[in-house]
Amino acid sequence: SPDLVRLRNEPSYAKSVNKLMQKYPTFNDFAIANTPLRQFSLCQDPEQCIYGDSPCLRLLDVTYGRFASAIWLVPQIADISVCCGLKEDASEAQIKLVATAIASKYKYLKTDEVMLFLFNFKAGFYERFYSYFDPQTIIKSMSSFLQERTNIIDEHDREMRRIKAEYEKSQLQLPKK
Numbered sequence: 001s002p003d004l005v006r007l008r009n010e011p012s013y014a015k016s017v018n019k020l021m022q023k024y025p026t027f028n029d030f031a032i033a034n035t036p037l038r039q040f041s042l043c044q045d046p047e048q049c050i051y052g053d054s055p056c057l058r059l060l061d062v063t064y065g066r067f068a069s070a071i072w073l074v075p076q077i078a079d080i081s082v083c084c085g086l087k088e089d090a091s092e093a094q095i096k097l098v099a100t101a102i103a104s105k106y107k108y109l110k111t112d113e114v115m116l117f118l119f120n121f122k123a124g125f126y127e128r129f130y131s132y133f134d135p136q137t138i139i140k141s142m143s144s145f146l147q148e149r150t151n152i153i154d155e156h157d158r159e160m161r162r163i164k165a166e167y168e169k170s171q172l173q174l175p176k177k
Contacts, residue, residue, distance in 0.1 A: 007062050017063045020055050027064035031072055034111055036079035039119035042112050047152055054112035057103050069107065073099035076118050081133050083122045090133035098135045106142065117145040 007013050024030035034054075042049055057069035077098045081090035102114065109117075120126065126141030 013059070013062055016055070016059055020059060020063050027060075027068055027071075030060070030064070031075075034072070034115070036076055036115070036118070039115045039122075042115050043119045043123075046116055046148075047156060049110065049112040049116040050149060050152055051156070052110070052112055054110040056108055056110050057114065058107040060111070061103075061107070067100075067103070070096070070099045070103040072111070073102055073114070076115065077102075077138070080118060080122055080138065084129055084133075086129055086133055087131045088133070094133055094135050098138050101135070101139055102142070113149065117142065120145065 008017050024033060060069040060072060074095055077095045121138060121141055126144045127137045129137055
C-alpha cells in the first residue's frame with residue numbers, strides 16, 4: 001500500500017522499521033520467534049509486555065506489508081480454538097475475522113501485549129466460549145484487558161513519580177559543598 005510505504009520512510013517510523021528488520025529480517029523470522037508458545041513466558045511479566053520493545057501491530061504492517069499483523073495473529077487466534085476445548089474448531093473465516101478486527105482496531109498494541117491478552121483469555125480471565133467459537137467473545141474480552149493495561153500503566157506512573165520524588169527529596173537533603 002502506498003500509505004504504508006510512505007510511513008515506512010517517515011523519520012518517526014524509519015528508525016523503528018530498521019530496528020525491527022535488524023532483529024527480524026523477514027516476516028517469517030518474526031512469526032517464528034513470536035509463536036503462541038511464547039505466550040507463557042510473557043504472562044510472567046505484564047509490565048514488560050507494555051513497556052518492552054516489541055513492535056506494535058501497526059509497525060508490523062509498515063515493516064512487512066499491509067496485512068502482516070493480521071497474518072501474524074491468525075495462528076495466535078487459532079491457538080485459542082485448540083486450547084479452549086470447544087466442540088468444533090473455529091472456522092478459517094472466524095479466525096481471520098478476529099485477527100483482522102484486532103489488527104485494525106488495536107494497531108497501537110504491542111505484539112507482546114496481544115500475546116498476553118490471548119494467554120489470559122485462554123487461562124479464563126475474561127469472557128468465555130459456550131461450546132462454540134464466537135469472535136465477539138474475544139473482541140468483548142479485549143475491553144477487560146485494556147482496563148487491566150490502563151491499571152498497570154497508572155501503577156507504573158505512580159511508582160515512577162514516587163521514585164522521582166524520593167530522589168528529589170534526597171538531593172535537597174545533601175549538604176552543599
